[in-house]
Amino acid sequence: MTIHLPKELESSIEAVVHGGHFASVDDAMAEAARLLLHELKHHPEPPAVQDDHDPVIGSMRDDADLMDEIVADAYRRRREDKGRGIVVE
Numbered sequence: 560m561t562i563h564l565p566k567e568l569e570s571s572i573e574a575v576v577h578g579g580h581f582a583s584v585d586d587a588m589a590e591a592a593r594l595l596l597h598e599l600k601h602h603p604e605p606p607a608v609q610d611d612h613d614p615v616i617g618s619m620r621d622d623a624d625l626m627d628e629i630v631a632d633a634y635r636r637r638r639e640d641k642g643r644g645i646v647v648e
Contacts, residue, residue, distance in 0.1 A: 562588065565623065572630060580637045590633040591626060598629065 564572070572587050581587040 568623065568627065568630075571627075575630075575634050580634045587630065587633065590637070591630045594629040594633055595626070598625070 572584060575581060576584050576587055581590070
């Protein structure tokens, strides 16, 4: 699977990985996906589509803030989880 993110979001995720919160970008994105799926399970309303020409791009734009929140929550949870030791070189 290939995921294309806005440059600022990609940079933020890479910074958190380099900061030691996750072992890799893949780990960070897996946690973000888990949180997104959990959120959608509990709030199954589909996102509003703003772009009439391309519903995929419109929904991605709508969900950018949600993804930021999910990733931030994942980082917070990782910091609070004292049971894991992650070494990033």
